[in-house]
Amino acid sequence: MKPILDVQKVKKYFPVERGAIFRKVAGQIKAVDNISFSIVPGETLALVGESGCGKSTVGRLILNLLPVTGGTIFFSGIPLEEMDRSQRKIYRSAVQAVFQDPMSSLSPRMRIREIIAEGLVINQSLSRNEIDSKIQQVLDQVGLPQDAIKHYPHEFSGGQRQRIAIARALIVDPKLIILDEAVSALDVSIQAQIVNLLRDLQREFHLSYLFIAHSLGTVRYISDRIGVMYLGSLVEIGPAEEIFTNLHHPYTRALIDAAMPSHPDFVREDVVLAGEVPSALNVPEGCRFNTRCPFAKDVCRQVEPEMFEIGPGHFTACHMLDGAPEAGFFLN
Amino acid sequence: MTQPLLKVTDLKTQFRTKWGLVKAVDGVSFHVKHGETFGIVGESGSGKSVTSLSIMRLIPQPAGRIVSGAIELDGLNLLELSEKEMRDYRGGKIGMILQDPLSSLNPLFTIGSQIIEGLRIHTSLKGRSLKERAIDLLRRVHIPSPAMRMKDWPHLLSGGMRQRVVGAISISCEPELLIADEPTTALDATIQLQYLNLLKRIQKETRLSIIFVTHDLGAVAYLCHRAAVMYAGRIVETATVKDLFDKPAHPYTIGLLNSMQKVEKKADHIESIKGQPPNLKNLPIGCSFAPRCDQVKDICKEKYPEETELGADHLVRCWVVKKEAVKIK
Amino acid sequence: MLTSFLNAGKWLWHLYVKRRFPLFAVSTIVSFFALALFGENLSPFPPNQVDLGARFSPPFWQEGGSIAHFLGTDGLGRDILSRIMIGARNSCIVAIFSLFLGGFLGTVIGIVSGYFGGIVDGILMRMGDATIAFPIILLAILLSIILGPSLLNVVAALGLVLWARYARVIRGEVLSLKERDFVALARVAGASDLRIMVKHILPNIYNTLLVLLTLQVGWVIIVEAALSFMGAGLPGPDPVWGSMVAKGRQYVTSAWWVPFMPGMAIAIVCLSFNMLGDWLREVLDPRMRQVE
Ligand SMILES: Nc1ncnc2c1ncn2[C@@H]1O[C@H](COP(=O)(O)OP(=O)(O)OP(=O)(O)O)[C@@H](O)[C@H]1O
Ligand SMILES: Nc1ncnc2c1ncn2[C@@H]1O[C@H](COP(=O)(O)OP(=O)(O)OP(=O)(O)O)[C@@H](O)[C@H]1O
Ligand code: SF4
Ligand SMILES: [Mg+2]
Ligand SMILES: [Mg+2]
Numbered sequence: 001m002k003p004i005l006d007v008q009k010v011k012k013y014f015p016v017e018r019g020a021i022f023r024k025v026a027g028q029i030k031a032v033d034n035i036s037f038s039i040v041p042g043e044t045l046a047l048v049g050e051s052g053c054g055k056s057t058v059g060r061l062i063l064n065l066l067p068v069t070g071g072t073i074f075f076s077g078i079p080l081e082e083m084d085r086s087q088r089k090i091y092r093s094a095v096q097a098v099f100q101d102p103m104s105s106l107s108p109r110m111r112i113r114e115i116i117a118e119g120l121v122i123n124q125s126l127s128r129n130e131i132d133s134k135i136q137q138v139l140d141q142v143g144l145p146q147d148a149i150k151h152y153p154h155e156f157s158g159g160q161r162q163r164i165a166i167a168r169a170l171i172v173d174p175k176l177i178i179l180d181e182a183v184s185a186l187d188v189s190i191q192a193q194i195v196n197l198l199r200d201l202q203r204e205f206h207l208s209y210l211f212i213a214h215s216l217g218t219v220r221y222i223s224d225r226i227g228v229m230y231l232g233s234l235v236e237i238g239p240a241e242e243i244f245t246n247l248h249h250p251y252t253r254a255l256i257d258a259a260m261p262s263h264p265d266f267v268r269e270d271v272v273l274a275g276e277v278p279s280a281l282n283v284p285e286g287c288r289f290n291t292r293c294p295f296a297k298d299v300c301r302q303v304e305p306e307m308f309e310i311g312p313g314h315f316t317a318c319h320m321l322d323g324a325p326e327a328g329f330f331l332n
Numbered sequence: 333m334t335q336p337l338l339k340v341t342d343l344k345t346q347f348r349t350k351w352g353l354v355k356a357v358d359g360v361s362f363h364v365k366h367g368e369t370f371g372i373v374g375e376s377g378s379g380k381s382v383t384s385l386s387i388m389r390l391i392p393q394p395a396g397r398i399v400s401g402a403i404e405l406d407g408l409n410l411l412e413l414s415e416k417e418m419r420d421y422r423g424g425k426i427g428m429i430l431q432d433p434l435s436s437l438n439p440l441f442t443i444g445s446q447i448i449e450g451l452r453i454h455t456s457l458k459g460r461s462l463k464e465r466a467i468d469l470l471r472r473v474h475i476p477s478p479a480m481r482m483k484d485w486p487h488l489l490s491g492g493m494r495q496r497v498v499g500a501i502s503i504s505c506e507p508e509l510l511i512a513d514e515p516t517t518a519l520d521a522t523i524q525l526q527y528l529n530l531l532k533r534i535q536k537e538t539r540l541s542i543i544f545v546t547h548d549l550g551a552v553a554y555l556c557h558r559a560a561v562m563y564a565g566r567i568v569e570t571a572t573v574k575d576l577f578d579k580p581a582h583p584y585t586i587g588l589l590n591s592m593q594k595v596e597k598k599a600d601h602i603e604s605i606k607g608q609p610p611n612l613k614n615l616p617i618g619c620s621f622a623p624r625c626d627q628v629k630d631i632c633k634e635k636y637p638e639e640t641e642l643g644a645d646h647l648v649r650c651w652v653v654k655k656e657a658v659k660i661k
Numbered sequence: 662m663l664t665s666f667l668n669a670g671k672w673l674w675h676l677y678v679k680r681r682f683p684l685f686a687v688s689t690i691v692s693f694f695a696l697a698l699f700g701e702n703l704s705p706f707p708p709n710q711v712d713l714g715a716r717f718s719p720p721f722w723q724e725g726g727s728i729a730h731f732l733g734t735d736g737l738g739r740d741i742l743s744r745i746m747i748g749a750r751n752s753c754i755v756a757i758f759s760l761f762l763g764g765f766l767g768t769v770i771g772i773v774s775g776y777f778g779g780i781v782d783g784i785l786m787r788m789g790d791a792t793i794a795f796p797i798i799l800l801a802i803l804l805s806i807i808l809g810p811s812l813l814n815v816v817a818a819l820g821l822v823l824w825a826r827y828a829r830v831i832r833g834e835v836l837s838l839k840e841r842d843f844v845a846l847a848r849v850a851g852a853s854d855l856r857i858m859v860k861h862i863l864p865n866i867y868n869t870l871l872v873l874l875t876l877q878v879g880w881v882i883i884v885e886a887a888l889s890f891m892g893a894g895l896p897g898p899d900p901v902w903g904s905m906v907a908k909g910r911q912y913v914t915s916a917w918w919v920p921f922m923p924g925m926a927i928a929i930v931c932l933s934f935n936m937l938g939d940w941l942r943e944v945l946d947p948r949m950r951q952v953e
Contacts, residue, residue: 060845063845063848063849064849065845065848065849089851092849092850092851095849096849097845097846097849099842099845099846100842101842104841104842104843105841105842105843105846106843107843107847107860107861107864107865108843108865109864109865109867110860110861110864118847118850118852119850119851122850122851122852122856123850123851165846168846172850
């Protein structure tokens with residue numbers, strides 16, 4: 001299937017400025033460093049990784065909220081920067097977003113009607129009646145009462161607000177929705193409601209999701225493929241079950257082992273990853289995981305491993321894995 | 333040995349707000365045994381933090397007030413102590429770790445001086461031995477090169493390090509009880525695991541009792557021996573962690589466990605609890621979970637359920653369970 | 662009908678008791694506006710009516726005072742109460758216009774500066790700093806001396822001084838507002854910068870603006886009084902509180918009420934506006950409304 005979104009070697013560096021009067025660039029935060037992946041229609045790709053590894057930045061780049069430092073993002077085969085006005089307009093409806101904080105993602109002084117309709121009002125010239133009937137429709141789809149439109153965001157609970165945010169994204173018939181920690185801030189019982197809603201909507205409208213999250217339980221439940229990020233770069237990407245059952249990269253292992261068990265019988269005491277994530281200002285030489293990796297050898301400290309295919313559609317970047325292009329010796 | 337370290341009986345804590353009385357904690361009873369990790373799990377606003385603050389007697393005055401109940405530590409009711417006596421307990425016999433590691437440390441003092449400060453107040457150590465003790469504490473919470481770190485400012489440390497420093501301060505005076513209110517919520521997965529393991533180890537070494545407050549059932553499964561599930565200011569179920577996961581009795585506990593998204597196995601479908609979280613200012617009469625409960629009976633809407641004992645250490649407040657539990661026996 | 666009446670009553674009761682409604686301040690402010698509107702019809706005497714026979718008549722409670730000249734008369738025998746009542750209009754006009762001017766400029770500049778940041782922000786904010794650092798009264802005096810004393814000039818002077826205060830506070834709010842997710846989502850939806858500033862950001866600073874405006878009424882009245890006091894205020898025979906104090910100050914020892922009464926008027930009105938502003942700030946605090 002042809003990908004709907006194709007991210008090719010994308011970089012985003014943030015300059016760090018020092019000095020009070022004469023600003024000079026003192027360094028660069030490599031928030032996103034050479035990332036490539038694609039998403040096909042109807043698929044959920046999850047991005048996981050620890051705080052600050054660049055997940056949200058990837059989302060913001062795709063949403064065109066930030067310019068890329070290098071690389072290209074293709075939507076339906078067209079590079080973002082080469083889009084003309086009409087293509088841009090289509091793109092703005094086709095790609096929507098739902099963010100983490102249900103408090104901050106709805107304008108506090110707008111009524112729900114206005115919030116949900118904003119994308120329509122800006123991009124399409126519809127009559128009031130057409131807009132109203134579309135609003136009715138999406139409210140039904142996300143499970144909100146019809147009279148919600150008259151109220152303000154603060155009158156709703158966190159879960160309901162997230163439904164409003166979803167309705168707002170849904171109303172413009174998107175193809176791809178960036179879900180940046182869309183359920184992380186919600187209560188456990190509400191999280192399941194929203195995740196189920198997202199799954200149902202996906203089936204009904206054949207949506208693609210970029211699901212950014214740090215909760216691996218949710219990720220396993222909802223995603224078709226998973227990309228694991230570490231310090232701005234993808235270290236492993238592949239089919240979800242493959243990642244969970246047949247994982248390869250040492251960081252992926254550590255991350256999955258660190259997830260909390262769902263039952264006391266599943267508690268393991270052994271595995272602990274030492275140390276902390278280095279600063280994105282100062283990415284280690286060679287493999288960026290080598291400072292914490294229990295398997296690191298000299299080559300890891302010198303040569304940056306390249307992505308290679310370790311199983312069907314399953315890519316990873318680690319020197320110590322069988323089949324790795326550079327070093328290619330067995331991982332014990 | 334049979335006597336628990338901490339016994340909380342019918343604790344009620346209320347807040348007077350502009351919108352009326354908020355019964356944040358409404359008749360909570362539980363106990364914590366020596367050397368045990370007791371989990372308090374519940375959703376946002378269920379009263380977990382207010383319960384732990386009540387034990388420390390740190391409820392913000394005058395809006396908040398402990399209305400009734402008893403909090404007995406080794407048989408001594410903390411609610412009857414004078415404020416001055418209570419101050420010796422805080423940071424002495426009872427240590428506390430809060431959710432936000434940044435605001436728990438004073439940005440104007442080095443971490444060394446903040447640890448020493450606590451030691452100076454609660455122990456008789458002086459001079460050099462104070463400093464040595466502080467370095468030793470940092471080493472025990474796995475801070476690398478502790479002697480150098482003593483002179484660091486809080487903002488120079490990462491979130492995980494800061495939380496460990498807070499941990500070092502809270503165990504510095506060898507407390508008998510440590511209250512940890514969501515200490516890992518702000519931390520990354522791998523750092524959270526390191527921290528929980530640290531707590532486990534400290535507990536094994538010192539036979540300290542821990543109250544671990546969280547909204548994450550997984551963390552309860554990982555760390556706790558027994559746990560209480562809170563809903564709308566009340567404890568709806570208390571059990572050993574094993575029983576809680578294997579034989580949950582309260583429909584809310586069952587709902588929570590069903591809506592857990594498991595990392596060990598891909599689920600085809602996850603049951604969610606219907607409805608919205610309760611509004612403490614407007615609770616229904618009867619069982620507060622009734623509007624969301626799928627087993628609700630008429631009596632649930634009229635009277636708050638009494639406590640039913642299902643087995644050793646397994647208490648539940650639900651009308652429906654009562655009948656079935658009797659049947660099973 | 663009855664229920665709506667009862668509800669209104671309940672609401673007032675709620676405002677007064679639960680939220681410590683500043684009744685005194687609001688009644689003063691309402692009377693202030695009433696005087697500004699209807700002062701001429703209400704005042705017992707025409708403000709400029711000279712009655713040399715009743716020069717320096719003290720307030721009624723003092724020996725020699727009369728109920729007719731409730732607060733006494735000045736050196737020309739003009740009724741002080743009447744002059745204060747009429748003077749309210751001038752203070753009110755100056756306050757409204759200069760606050761409107763300053764508030765408008767400040768809001769626009771604050772939003773633009775905070776929203777776009779960068780060089781625009783740098784230049785605008787340095788200008789603001791310069792304005793704030795300059796002694797305000799001196800600046801206003803200079804302006805009205807250069808431009809000549811007139812209502813328009815006083816308003817212009819005050820407005821040009823005031824904008825920086827608004828701009829600075831509003832810029833601060835915009836800086837945090839523009840980082841909120843709803844702004845990013847508006848951009849995703851394709852909203853223009855203008856739309857974001859007007860529809861998403863502006864409504865969120867109304868509260869701040871209202872509080873700022875209220876808190877500065879008092880300040881404007883005082884500065885206006887100070888300007889008049891120094892002869893750089895409103896010209897003409899019509900009474901102005903500031904110049905009443907100024908002209909009366911030579912009689913402080915002999916006829917204290919001549920400068921004291923208009924001074925009191927200034928003090929009470931300023932105090933009331935400040936009380937109202939403080940109350941508004943508390944009631945409108947977004948942190949408090951989020952609890953509900
Ligand atoms: N506007 C910005 N200016 C400078 N640095 C930034 C900016 N936005 C992000 N960064 C930096 O880029 C890195 C990646 O940030 P990003 O928000 O993408 O991480 P994340 O993976 O989403 O983390 P989290 O899980 O905490 O949301 C971080 O080091 C962050 O400090
Ligand atoms: N200082 C306060 N004033 C008024 N109400 C308060 C205050 N502190 C807590 N509450 C109320 O008490 C209730 C319980 O709050 P608490 O902080 O214990 O919840 P929690 O279970 O710790 O939730 P979270 O998981 O969000 O930390 C809430 O409804 C809250 O609004
Ligand atoms: S390349 Fe080396 S350091 Fe990096 S993950 Fe693999 S073994 Fe570890
Ligand atoms: Mg993020
Ligand atoms: Mg809490």
